[in-house]
Amino acid sequence: MSEIASTIPVTVLTGFLGSGKTTLLNRILSENHGLRIAVIENEFGEIGVDNDLVIATEEEIFEMNNGCICCSVRGDLIRILGNLMKRRNRFDHIMIETTGMADPGPVVQTFFMDDEMRDAFHVDGVVTLVDAKHVSLHIDDGEEVKEQIAFADVILMNKSDLVSPQELNTLEDRIRSMNAAAKIHRTQDAAIAMEKVLDIGGFDLNRALEADPNFVDQLRRQHPHDANITSVGIMSPGDLDLELFQDWLLGLLDTKGEDIFRMKGVVAIHGQKERYVFQGVHMLFDGRADRPWRDGERSNSLVFIGRNLNREALMLGFNECLT
Amino acid sequence: MLDVDPSKLRKGLLSESWYVDLADYVIDLQWSPSAARLAAVSVEGAVFLIEDLGDSATFKMIGSHVGGANSVSWRRDGAKFATAGHDGLVKVWDGTSGTPIRSLEAGNAWVTKALYSPRCNVLATAAGRQLKLFSDDHKVIYDSPDHPSTIADIAWNPRGPGIAAAANRGVTLHLSAAGGEPRRFRWKGSSLVLKWSPDARHLATGRQDAALHYCSIATGKSAQISGYATKVQLLDWDAGGRYLATGGGSSIVLWDCGGDGPMGGQPTQLEARSGKLTQIAFQPDGPLLASTDADGFVFLWEPAKHDQAIGGVLLSSAASCLRWIHGKRLAIGQEDGTVVVFGVET
Numbered sequence: 001m002s003e004i005a006s007t008i009p010v011t012v013l014t015g016f017l018g019s020g021k022t023t024l025l026n027r028i029l030s031e032n033h034g035l036r037i038a039v040i041e042n043e044f045g046e047i048g049v050d051n052d053l054v055i056a057t058e059e060e061i062f063e064m065n066n067g068c069i070c071c072s073v074r075g076d077l078i079r080i081l082g083n084l085m086k087r088r089n090r091f092d093h094i095m096i097e098t099t100g101m102a103d104p105g106p107v108v109q110t111f112f113m114d115d116e117m118r119d120a121f122h123v124d125g126v127v128t129l130v131d132a133k134h135v136s137l138h139i140d141d142g143e144e145v146k147e148q149i150a151f152a153d154v155i156l157m158n159k160s161d162l163v164s165p166q167e168l169n170t171l172e173d174r175i176r177s178m179n180a181a182a183k184i185h186r187t188q189d190a191a192i193a194m195e196k197v198l199d200i201g202g203f204d205l206n207r208a209l210e211a212d213p214n215f216v217d218q219l220r221r222q223h224p225h226d227a228n229i230t231s232v233g234i235m236s237p238g239d240l241d242l243e244l245f246q247d248w249l250l251g252l253l254d255t256k257g258e259d260i261f262r263m264k265g266v267v268a269i270h271g272q273k274e275r276y277v278f279q280g281v282h283m284l285f286d287g288r289a290d291r292p293w294r295d296g297e298r299s300n301s302l303v304f305i306g307r308n309l310n311r312e313a314l315m316l317g318f319n320e321c322l323t
Numbered sequence: 324m325l326d327v328d329p330s331k332l333r334k335g336l337l338s339e340s341w342y343v344d345l346a347d348y349v350i351d352l353q354w355s356p357s358a359a360r361l362a363a364v365s366v367e368g369a370v371f372l373i374e375d376l377g378d379s380a381t382f383k384m385i386g387s388h389v390g391g392a393n394s395v396s397w398r399r400d401g402a403k404f405a406t407a408g409h410d411g412l413v414k415v416w417d418g419t420s421g422t423p424i425r426s427l428e429a430g431n432a433w434v435t436k437a438l439y440s441p442r443c444n445v446l447a448t449a450a451g452r453q454l455k456l457f458s459d460d461h462k463v464i465y466d467s468p469d470h471p472s473t474i475a476d477i478a479w480n481p482r483g484p485g486i487a488a489a490a491n492r493g494v495t496l497h498l499s500a501a502g503g504e505p506r507r508f509r510w511k512g513s514s515l516v517l518k519w520s521p522d523a524r525h526l527a528t529g530r531q532d533a534a535l536h537y538c539s540i541a542t543g544k545s546a547q548i549s550g551y552a553t554k555v556q557l558l559d560w561d562a563g564g565r566y567l568a569t570g571g572g573s574s575i576v577l578w579d580c581g582g583d584g585p586m587g588g589q590p591t592q593l594e595a596r597s598g599k600l601t602q603i604a605f606q607p608d609g610p611l612l613a614s615t616d617a618d619g620f621v622f623l624w625e626p627a628k629h630d631q632a633i634g635g636v637l638l639s640s641a642a643s644c645l646r647w648i649h650g651k652r653l654a655i656g657q658e659d660g661t662v663v664v665f666g667v668e669t
Binding site: 058060062063064073075076078079083086087088114115 | 347348350366367391433451472473475491511512513531532553554572643658
């Protein structure tokens with residue numbers, strides 16, 4: 001995470017079958033961006049563009065400790081990307097397309113937990129496509145769609161031309177209630193400017209929460225839909241005690257890490273003129289001091305995205321860290 | 324830069340015999356059994372045959388695999404060698420002329436490894452979850468049931484029948500008894516690399532989840548040793564089977580298996596520099612251990628006697644493969660395409 005500039009960015013593309021992943025991939029590959037892109041896909045597809053490379057793979061999840069999913073990595077990706085790293089004409093960008101049923105967790109964790117992957121690559125972001133017309137039919141069937149939404153940095157509500165504006169608003173509200181930190185775009189035929197999906201810095205601490213500084217406002221609108229997977233945002237003035245705050249976060253990850261898919265935040269530490277930025281994926285945590293606060297800016301914004309989150313307990317825990 | 328004390332390094336221990344430039348990342352190379360030649364494959368899939376002329380060498384590119392290559396292996400008499408490709412093929416080549424002999428379909432995936440038996444002329448191939456054995460006239464004589472995941476490594480029993488395959492959640496032993504079912508040794512974690520002890524009584528694997536796994540063939544009992552800083556990708560036994568060298572990160576962790584195996588004892592740590600290790604290999608019939616790191620250093624150790632390196636040299640780039648022959652010569656394939664051979668004074 002610390003040497004983002006020298007490592008190759010990876011975009012993880014998730015979404016249910018038929019949501020438009022292949023259409024988006026084809027658009028990215030045919031766009032005149034000058035990047036050499038390697039695509040790793042889970043399903044055999046019809047994509048083939050000069051100068052790019054498409055490799056099909058079968059998802060192989062390697063459990064690390066205790067069989068816990070939040071410590072799992074994708075063995076197939078380590079093998080394939082390990083080989084790509086050795087090639088002279090390196091790729092500028094890696095796109096990983098997951099199956100509609102895949103849990104994005106192990107894909108993302110691979111780039112934090114495996115030392116070779118961590119040294120050579122960084123996850124730029126998780127882009128999730130949602131079929132605006134059909135998502136409501138299968139969103140409650142299982143955890144996959146919700147997890148893909150929860151993990152996302154960018155969500156494309158695709159096929160937006162096939163539903164009414166009112167239906168779109170309802171869907172967007174529902175998605176927002178699950179993941180308050182993601183950028184949401186409405187698209188037709190997955191048409192979107194490349195910079196909105198290829199350079200998003202979703203795991204870059206320097207850009208933590210840059211996506212939408214007012215995301216917490218959107219959380220004030222409460223939605224009853226998906227009590228299971230939700231976002232909890234905290235926006236509060238005041239200074240935090242660094243030690244208490246770190247103890248609280250690490251304790252939280254230790255006990256609730258499996259349920260917390262993503263978290264990120266920018267907080268004010270007592271006695272420090274720099275912002276403290278952090279982000280986490282399940283039990284993986286990274287935090288450090290950042291640039292100085294600007295005038296009138298100093299405050300705390302945090303967001304937790306996960307399963308069965310207890311808003312009151314999180315608020316209480318946070319408040320206890322205030323000096 | 325160099326954390327070792329140069330005055331402790333014996334001068335002339337490693338002397339360069341020759342080098343050639345294959346112009347692509349050397350992903351594997353192997354000596355012919357007579358040491359007259361080396362076969363090498365590059366990451367992009369080129370296959371090379373190198374003639375060792377003593378103090379110089381010539382080489383030719385004899386063919387390629389589409390998409391890339393992974394490994395190379397000689398038949399025990401040096402008459403043929405086989406290369407494993409990303410094209411799902413294993414190609415068999417004439418060991419003297421380099422003429423292609425046959426392409427074998429190993430499976431519908433990258434071929435991780437092609438490996439001739441040390442005891443007969445059977446060729447094993449691992450592609451995806453599938454292990455196949457080919458007879459010397461290139462017929463499939465064994466086609467394994469699918470392994471639990473892509474096979475990461477295979478190794479022939481050095482003393483008796485059978486071949487072991489490492490994958491996720493353990494190792495499968497094939498054909499260890501005539502007509503027998505594959506024998507599964509199950510354990511947690513994904514095994515990346517597999518080595519038999521020279522007496523074939525034990526198997527060691529290095530795991531993705533930063534552990535070494537050690538298993539007795541006779542009893543099936545196994546134990547894991549955790550606490551490595553990174554995944555364990557490097558393993559080698561010394562010729563006598565007493566020392567097991569393992570690597571992940573920057574130090575070689577050396578286990579003395581003289582008593583009841585590595586359990587209970589404290590390992591010796593060998594670390595010359597802070598650079599990440601890329602290869603380790605024991606001298607096949609001597610006390611030396613060679614190691615290479617990501618910054619291009621090569622070190623020689625005599626681990627039974629010293630925990631300090633006794634010889635060292637800096638290459639033009641990091642070593643990607645490291646092969647001894649007859650205990651006297653060391654061939655090193657490099658990331659920048661160089662193949663260099665050193666004589667080792669003993």
